[in-house]
Amino acid sequence: MVKHLIPNTLNEALEALSKHPYQIIGGGTDAMIQYRNHSDLSPRFKAHVMYIMNLKALQGISSNDAAIIIQSMTPLETLNSHALVPPLLRKVILEMASPALRYVATLAGNIVNASPAGDALVPLYLWDTEVVLQSHQNSRKIRLSECITGPKKTGIRADELLTQIIIPKHDESGHYYQKVGGRRADAIAKISFAGTYKINNNTLTDIRMAFGAVSATIVRQRDIENMIIGLNINDLSTKIEQLQAAYAPYIQPIDDQRSNRVYRKQVALNLIADFINHIIKEASRP
Amino acid sequence: MHKDISQSIHKLDAHARMQGKAQYVGDIDIKGMLHAITLRSPIAKGIIKAIHYPPLPSGYTIIDYRDIPGKNFVKMIFEDWKIFAEDTVEHIGEPIALIVGEDKRVLYDIHDKIICDIQPLEPLFSYQKSVIDYQFTKGNPDPVFKQAKKIIKETYETGYQEQAYIEPQGFIGYPETAEKVTLIGSVQCLYYVKNAVVSALDTHPDNVRVIQAAVGGAFGGKEEYPSLIACQLAIAIRKTQKPIKLIFEREEDMSVTTKRHPSKTTMEAAIDADNNIVGIRAKVALDGGAYIGLSGVVLSRALIAVTNAYTIKHLAVSGDVFKTNTVPNGAFRGFGAPQMIFAIEMFMHHLAKQLNQDPYSFRMQYLAKQGDQTSTSGLFRDPIIMPKMIQKATEMAQFHDKVKAYKTMPNRGIGMSYFLHGCGFTGSGESTHINAQVKLRKDDHDHVYILVAAVDMGQGAKTTLIKIVSHTLEIPIEQVHFDYPDTDDVPDSGPTVASRTAMIVGGLVNQAALEMKSLWQSKTPLEVIKRYKQPEWIVWDEKTFQGDAYPAYSWGVNIVEVEVSPITYQVNIIGIWSVYDVGKALDETIVLGQADGGTAQGVAYGYLEVMVHEQGQLKQKNMTDYIIPTAVDMAPTQTHLYDNPFALGPYGAKGAGELTLVGGAPAVAMAIEMAIKKPIKKIPATPEYIMELMHDDDH
Ligand SMILES: Cc1cc2nc3c(=O)[nH]c(=O)nc-3n(C[C@H](O)[C@H](O)[C@H](O)COP(=O)(O)OP(=O)(O)OC[C@H]3O[C@@H](n4cnc5c(N)ncnc54)[C@H](O)[C@@H]3O)c2cc1C
Numbered sequence: 001m002v003k004h005l006i007p008n009t010l011n012e013a014l015e016a017l018s019k020h021p022y023q024i025i026g027g028g029t030d031a032m033i034q035y036r037n038h039s040d041l042s043p044r045f046k047a048h049v050m051y052i053m054n055l056k057a058l059q060g061i062s063s064n065d066a067a068i069i070i071q072s073m074t075p076l077e078t079l080n081s082h083a084l085v086p087p088l089l090r091k092v093i094l095e096m097a098s099p100a101l102r103y104v105a106t107l108a109g110n111i112v113n114a115s116p117a118g119d120a121l122v123p124l125y126l127w128d129t130e131v132v133l134q135s136h137q138n139s140r141k142i143r144l145s146e147c148i149t150g151p152k153k154t155g156i157r158a159d160e161l162l163t164q165i166i167i168p169k170h171d172e173s174g175h176y177y178q179k180v181g182g183r184r185a186d187a188i189a190k191i192s193f194a195g196t197y198k199i200n201n202n203t204l205t206d207i208r209m210a211f212g213a214v215s216a217t218i219v220r221q222r223d224i225e226n227m228i229i230g231l232n233i234n235d236l237s238t239k240i241e242q243l244q245a246a247y248a249p250y251i252q253p254i255d256d257q258r259s260n261r262v263y264r265k266q267v268a269l270n271l272i273a274d275f276i277n278h279i280i281k282e283a284s285r286p
Numbered sequence: 287m288h289k290d291i292s293q294s295i296h297k298l299d300a301h302a303r304m305q306g307k308a309q310y311v312g313d314i315d316i317k318g319m320l321h322a323i324t325l326r327s328p329i330a331k332g333i334i335k336a337i338h339y340p341p342l343p344s345g346y347t348i349i350d351y352r353d354i355p356g357k358n359f360v361k362m363i364f365e366d367w368k369i370f371a372e373d374t375v376e377h378i379g380e381p382i383a384l385i386v387g388e389d390k391r392v393l394y395d396i397h398d399k400i401i402c403d404i405q406p407l408e409p410l411f412s413y414q415k416s417v418i419d420y421q422f423t424k425g426n427p428d429p430v431f432k433q434a435k436k437i438i439k440e441t442y443e444t445g446y447q448e449q450a451y452i453e454p455q456g457f458i459g460y461p462e463t464a465e466k467v468t469l470i471g472s473v474q475c476l477y478y479v480k481n482a483v484v485s486a487l488d489t490h491p492d493n494v495r496v497i498q499a500a501v502g503g504a505f506g507g508k509e510e511y512p513s514l515i516a517c518q519l520a521i522a523i524r525k526t527q528k529p530i531k532l533i534f535e536r537e538e539d540m541s542v543t544t545k546r547h548p549s550k551t552t553m554e555a556a557i558d559a560d561n562n563i564v565g566i567r568a569k570v571a572l573d574g575g576a577y578i579g580l581s582g583v584v585l586s587r588a589l590i591a592v593t594n595a596y597t598i599k600h601l602a603v604s605g606d607v608f609k610t611n612t613v614p615n616g617a618f619r620g621f622g623a624p625q626m627i628f629a630i631e632m633f634m635h636h637l638a639k640q641l642n643q644d645p646y647s648f649r650m651q652y653l654a655k656q657g658d659q660t661s662t663s664g665l666f667r668d669p670i671i672m673p674k675m676i677q678k679a680t681e682m683a684q685f686h687d688k689v690k691a692y693k694t695m696p697n698r699g700i701g702m703s704y705f706l707h708g709c710g711f712t713g714s715g716e717s718t719h720i721n722a723q724v725k726l727r728k729d730d731h732d733h734v735y736i737l738v739a740a741v742d743m744g745q746g747a748k749t750t751l752i753k754i755v756s757h758t759l760e761i762p763i764e765q766v767h768f769d770y771p772d773t774d775d776v777p778d779s780g781p782t783v784a785s786r787t788a789m790i791v792g793g794l795v796n797q798a799a800l801e802m803k804s805l806w807q808s809k810t811p812l813e814v815i816k817r818y819k820q821p822e823w824i825v826w827d828e829k830t831f832q833g834d835a836y837p838a839y840s841w842g843v844n845i846v847e848v849e850v851s852p853i854t855y856q857v858n859i860i861g862i863w864s865v866y867d868v869g870k871a872l873d874e875t876i877v878l879g880q881a882d883g884g885t886a887q888g889v890a891y892g893y894l895e896v897m898v899h900e901q902g903q904l905k906q907k908n909m910t911d912y913i914i915p916t917a918v919d920m921a922p923t924q925t926h927l928y929d930n931p932f933a934l935g936p937y938g939a940k941g942a943g944e945l946t947l948v949g950g951a952p953a954v955a956m957a958i959e960m961a962i963k964k965p966i967k968k969i970p971a972t973p974e975y976i977m978e979l980m981h982d983d984d985h
Contacts, residue, residue, distance in 0.1 A: 038323075039535050040390055180854045180973075183894060185918035188910060257905040263855075263974040266981075270853045 003048040010057040010134075013050060013161065018136035021158040022050035026073055027104035029097070030113040053104070058163060061085065070165040072108035076120075079107065086167065088123050088175040088194060095119065095179045098186045108162045114148045117213040119179060121148070122194045124167070125210040125218045132164035133157070141166070151216050172196040172206075174282050176275045180267055182258060189213045190259040193271040197279050202233050209275065214251045214268050221250060233283045240276050244269045291757050291937050292929075294875035298749045298763075299500075299742055308500035311456035311472050316529040319458070322349075322522055323393045324532075325383040325400055326542065327375035330409035330611040330902030334373055337382060340399040346387035349522040356488030360514045361481055367577035367614065369486055369517045375404060376576035377611050378902045379542035381514075386522050386530060409611035409902055413550065413571045418582045418607040420589055422831030424663050425600035427556075430565035434556035438640055442553065442629040443968040444951075446897035447546035448906070449618055450914050453502025455543060456533030457516055459523050467520045468495040474508040475781035476739045480773050482513035483520045494520070498770040501743040505887070506617035508743070509783050510580050511543050537907045544616030545897065547572040547584055547607075549625040553633040556600070561641045563652065568592045570605030570626065575614035581607040584615075586712060588622030590835045593661045594630045595672060595704040596652040601661060603831075612902050617783065619884070623707060623948045624891060628969060631703045631952030636965055646689070646702075650676070653704065664834035667823070671930050672704060675843050675865040682924050683845040683863040692960055700847045701956025703949035708836030709941035710786040713826030716837075722818040723777035724794040726755065726802050730809050734759065734802070736768040736795060738779035740787045745943055746876035747787050753872055754792050754936050758799035759806070777815070785941025788872055789838065789932070794818060796936035821934065838932045840945040841867040846889060846953040847921075850961040855973035855980065857893050857958055859921040866925065869932040869940035881925045881946045888950020890915045893958065893971045 005022065007013035016022065023045050025031050035043040052058060058073035061082050068084050079085045080093045080102065096119045097105060110120040111131065121144070129144040133156055142155070144165075149155050156162060175196040181187030192212035198205045207229055211219040224246045228239050253264035302308040325337075339348055351358050351370040358372055359365045371382045382402065385393050431437065457471035467487070473479055476496045483494045496516070501508065519532045534543075549572050556565040570588055574581035585605050592603045638648035653673070658666050679702065680686055688700045710716055725737035734755055742748035752766045759766075779791050798816040805812060826833035847860040862885055871877040894915055897906050906912040931938020955966040964979040 038390060038394060039533075041394075178854065180856065182896075182913035183916060183919045184858070185916045187913060257911045260974055263977055266977060267854050267973075274853045 002045045005048065005050045007050065007052070007055065010055050010163070013052055013055060014134060014136040016050065017159045017161065021047055023047045024161065025049060025051045026053055026106045026109040027075065029101055029105040030109055052161065067169055068167045070107060070167070072162045072164060073106050076102040076105050076107065086170070088177060088196065089120070091177050092119055092123050092179070092194065095185070107165055111144065111147070111165070112154055112156060112162060114150070114152050114154050116151050116216060116218070117189045119189060119192060119212065121218045122192050122210045122212040123177070124165070125220045126194055126196055126208045127167050127170050129168070130166040131162050132166065133160040134163045135159045145220070148217050170196065171198060173199045174279070176278050178271055188258060191253065191264045191267050193268065193275070195275045199233060199283055202283070204229055204231050204233060204236065204279070209272065211251065211268055214253045214264055219247070219250045221247065233280060236276055236280055240273045243276070244272050247272060291753060292871040292874045294873050295749065295753065295763065297746060297876065298752060303500070310453055310502055311458055311470065311499045311531070311533055312453070314458050314470060314499065316458065316460055319529040319531055320386050320388050320526065321390050321393060322384045322386045322519060322530050322532040323390070323397060324381050325385060325397060327371060327378060327380040327382060327404065328402065329375065329404055329406050330378050331407045332375050332404040333407065334371060334375060335403040335405055338401040338403065340396060342396065343392060346385070346392060346396060347522070347526055348383050348385060349518065349525060350383035353521050353525050354486055355521070355524070356486045360517055361485035362510055362513065362579055363582060364578050367514065367579055369514065369521070377613055379613060380576065381518065384518050384522050384532070386526060411610050411612065411902065413573065413608040415609045416606040417574060417578055417609045418585060419604065420586055420831065421604035422589070422662065423602050424659065424661060425565070427565045427567060427600040427602035430600040431556045431567065434564065435559045436557040437554055438557060438637055439552065439554045440633055440636055440967065442551045442632055444549045444625045444628055445970055446548050447618060447891050447895055448540060448897055448912055449505035449507030450909070450912065451503030451505055451507055454534040454536055454539035455508065455512060455515060456531070457512070457519050458529065458531040459519050460529035461523050461527045462495065464527065465489065466493045466495065467523050468497065469516050469520060470497045470499050471512055471516060472499055472501050472508055473512040474501070474504045474741050474743060474783060476741070476771055476773050477778040478510065478781055479513050479516045483516050486517035487520055487524060495772065495774045497772040498741050500770070501741055504743040505619045506621065506783070507543060509617035509781065511616060536909065540907045540912065541904055542613055544579070544614055546618040547574065547581065547615040547625065549573070549588070551625065551629040553629055555633070555637055557641065561643065563598060563637065565600035566593065566598050567602045568604070572605065572607050572625070573610055573612070573615060574607040575610060575612045577614040578607065579614050579616050581615065583712070584617070584622040586622070586831070587708070588626040589831065590662055590708065590712065591623045591626040592630060594627050595654055595706045595841065596634065596649070597654045597658040598652065603661070612899055613904065619887065620944050620947045621784065623944065624888065624951060627703070627705050627948050628892070628951045628955065631705070632955060632966065635956055649704065660835060662831050662833060662835045666839070668838060668932060669930060670841065671867055671928055672841055672843070675841065675867060675928060676704065678926055679843040679845050679863055679865045682926065683847065683861065685845055688847065697850050697852055697961050698848070699850070699957040699960030700845065701953045701960065702843065702845045703953040703956070704843055705945070705949035706839045706841050707785060707941060707945040707948055709789050709838045709840055710836060711784055712835055713828055713833065714820060714824065716790060716818055717820040720780040720818070722780040722790060722794060724779045724791060724798055724816050725777050726795065726798040726814045728802060728812040730811050732761070732765065732808060734761065734766045736766065737776040738791055738795065739771050739773070739776050740779055740791050741771070741782040743782065745880060746873065747782065749876060750788055750872040751792055751795055754796050755799045757937070758796055759803055785840070785943045785945065788939045789935045789941050790818065792872065792936040792939060793934060837934065838869070838940050840869065840940045840942065842945050842949050844885060844949040844953040846950070846957045848954065848957040848961055850958060850976060852980070855976040857971070857973070857976070859889065859919065859954070861921045862889065862923045864923065864925045864946070865928065866942070866945060867928050867930045868942040868945065869935050870929050870938035871927055871942070872937060872939050874927065877927060877942050878925055880942050882923050884946025885923060885950050886915055886920050888947040889954045892951030892954040892969045894919070896970055896972055
């Protein structure tokens, strides 16, 4: 028999986890589908199940000098309307699933599900986001990009919960986001792209780019970003082809029921160009 | 009481549906009920060597072809579609057996232990094996093509489309007596189901009763397919003598039920020295899937639509249904017309361009006029008001200004389609195949009951039929009733298909109401029966495709405006404008509802909805992967209706259900074509296809 546990406190949850492995359910919008069964039958869970959506300790958004801290079970819809949440992340969330889903779905669920097409991962990678993994006795903080190790794979141990998402404060002049789905709402991304940039006195002082659904995990390459950091805005347009060539080896999409690799690759390259052109256009505004 | 019938009232089934009170098959439970699940072929083609069943717990039963009292086929047109696979399997998902019992967990456990020993054979997926071929001519095409100055040829392709009704297929049934089986189902055609089950059980018609449950959408998907599972279930009920429910899950439904036929159409035009089209040759190929089912009828309706809303003097038209080892394709709103109308509309547009003519004026020249000969050499008897409709549509959309502007503005396009739709069954089908009968019954409280087999699947039949009776008898709406039909109670008024319900069934109901009015005596029960009588002027030769293919035509114009992203190649629909002639709207809101839904489904067929198979396995099997438009994807629609009453329709009404779908695809495809400046010859015009076109410099 599958045992179902609804802990009342985070401590109770972590203590239970220290004794037994549990299938964690947050909003359940990925897990319930993954373990779905034929109609009228209960889900095909392979382990005992723990529901953590109601834990008060895992709800809320706060900030300090350095970062914005999102408690892991805060629903996406709450993030969507919260002033502390970076506008780019809100833009991304607004294009995730449908309103009904967003009232239960969480950022932690999107992270731990570790889909190459997970929408929220794309901006989170841009910001070098960290996650806090807590067990009964311990707590560790690691980079999100280290936490996710492959498609549907993370380095989270069976006795750990993801409790916090820490987004370093980030100074930007602007950002850019494109989710390319099969339709304009409620679609899984065929490819997605987010970028931010910072301009000082016509010099590009920072630029970041991340790609979703083009590889086993989100693609972000600081070395390629560095190629153009420090350049004068007027020189950017000459660098587009070079950037595209640099990213090309990292963009290794697949053929599936939603799209094909040729399209995904071409669009990814187009988005790089569009992002750079966007920066140039924005920078030339009075 | 004397108000215009078009004036809308509240849709009479809306409250029950919104409040969750409507009883769908899934909502109905019967004490002691068993469940049935289906064992299916895992491969596309093979010879069944043996099916090894595990020992069954008591109360669990397997039903397969050996249990069929009658012949092993679903009675439709040909004796080809098997109720259960027997010696061979012809497509992935073909039903082999039902597993029946009380606990679904046990059923799936048994299912997973069954070993199918099937010897695989090489499946066929290309257009090679013709199982039906039709051809006809109009005028004298051969000499015209011989003397032509120029012959222009193009080929057009269309893909699958899934009906995507909200409620999957399902039935619940029970033994009424040892002999008699009652089935309650989500169906469009009660008597199709009844006749198929009578044949499968090899029993007297009195021993089969079919009742309609609330139907959560159908779009043609519940025309012939329900007959298959009704036969299976009836056989199981007869054998077990227990109530049983058989209801599909979404993924099962999408993987195994009928789709719109993929097609490939080659069009050739004979052009004279003055750049006029003097003749057209068309050759249509439909992918029928593993069994013919209704594919022949779909083909014939496609062929008849060859010149759409135009008149062309000389025609040579032919087509085939090809058998492939894929899910059988079948009925879908539009029934062959969407494929053909896409081909002819794009062809007319492409001809104009290749002849260096303005597409708008070029196409206008060929528009059909009252008194012209139809594609099958019948007569367009009734007034055709297309010029007025086109004028209105172009004004609403500012079409001409936009065409001019988008010649130089990149990534924007606007497209316009003209179309007609034949209402009712083809030719003499209404009298030879259907012979509809309707009944009106008045009780001693002067309440009137409409007894017909028509199904309200959301399209509004309940409301419009009640309105007709209420208006004609001049009694309040509340005094007229139309309950879910039951074959023990209602005569066979024919299937709920072919845009025939308002015009044909509604027409008969109106005649019955008129007769009832003349015999009306308050507080006295009365019954009136009316039978369909074919107008004498309809002459149709089914073999040669000559004569009047339909008693009447509805007409339409769609304009679609798009923006195509040069970065992502995605299409954004900016606006949709439509003008329709449906004779007379029996309820304006209901027709506008059909218009919005129909154009959404038709436009999406043209650019959005993708379904493909790989080695016979459909790749999109749920609503996440099979993309249909959301409200965000649709643009604001503006629709105008013109009255053009048809003498034989109730209050002048013609068909409206399919018309609104058939023109969407060419309109959006033409708009995309204008935006990317490359010809579109295939739908859906997905971003992946648009990218190929934009990067291909040969065109
Ligand atoms: C109709 C529909 C549309 C969707 N559209 C999108 C979309 O547009 N974009 C997109 O990216 N996703 C989409 N999704 C997927 C899903 O909604 C998101 O990934 C969502 O963020 C998951 O959050 P959740 O809380 O529901 O996760 P859950 O299903 O609860 O959990 C997902 C996984 O994370 C684990 N987990 C959850 N919380 C924790 C924790 N605190 N510690 C450790 N492990 C944990 C669970 O064990 C599970 O393995 C869609 C899903 C559906 C059903």
